[in-house]
Amino acid sequence: MENIIEIKNLTKYYGSLFWKKKKPSLYDLNLTIPDGAIFGFLGPNGAGKTTTIKILMNLIKQSSGEALILGCPPDNVEVKRLIGFLPDAPAFSPYLSAVEFLNICAKLFGIPSDIRKKRIAEVLETVRMTRHAKSKLGGFSRGMTQRIGIAQAILNNPKLLILDEPLVGLDPHGRQELKDIILDQKARGTSVFFCSHILSDAEKICDRIGILCESRLLCSGRLDELLSETGSKLHVSPGHDDIAKEMLSAATETIKRPDGGWELSFQNKEETTQALMAIKEKHGGAVTITSSRESLEDFFFRKIENATKQS
């Protein structure tokens, strides 16, 4: 299969026929995600991200359009076995221990009894919850609950992981661990579709993103293609302050390193590019020039700002 998710003209109006909301919560979404990708679905609160996920997970029906997940419609029962899902704000039975809960999940996934115990121990280890295995879920903090949610999502070695705000509630260490888990899942051949507001983390792990704003998709594609090269950096070796000073006034950021070298940042403009080329020609080995990329955060805000200006 080439694409794990194919969405065509997907639109959702909440409410019954008579009370239907006038404004769609999702409007004419078109999205194709290839197998093996880590896809980050980004957008402000209320953009329609959870709505999209709920349609993919067959928790709600679209008003129009089509969604295919692993090549099948979302109500296909067989496909469910191949998907791991973490809903936003998961609420699990407070009376079950972590192991009891995961045991129920494993049975629902049809994991054979002889490997169930081993698999549960493995996922508890992956989410660093082994020492809380016998504790009741009701006593867990938000981050601990989130970790158990992630454990149940990866329990069945899914082909596709769908995670709604997986980084919420996790401390910095937990966020790093989750990013490692996601990258590890990708290395095992699992595709990942997740929503997040934490753009710096999304930038580190996604190979594709989509930005949704006010029910509409603003853009989607490969991260390295979307984030354009917007600037250059001039690195000056120690002992060449004169070269750095020549370019100081045109730089947007200037760093003098502890070793005496310099790092000057420039925005891409015709005249700065020419000046940098001239410096390179004149001073050769004392300087290097690299290109710098726009951050995902800057890209995100630029797209959202343009979209809100136009509406």
Ligand SMILES: Nc1ncnc2c1ncn2[C@@H]1O[C@H](COP(=O)(O)OP(=O)(O)OP(=O)(O)O)[C@@H](O)[C@H]1O
């Ligand atoms: N059950 C519902 N009934 C009516 N409207 C709803 C319902 N669920 C969501 N909405 C509306 O649909 C829109 C999109 O909501 P959605 O939860 O998909 O946003 P989101 O992008 O996931 O936001 P967040 O980042 O806050 O999680 C919002 O305007 C919301 O008010």
Ligand SMILES: [Mg+2]
């Ligand atoms: Mg949401």
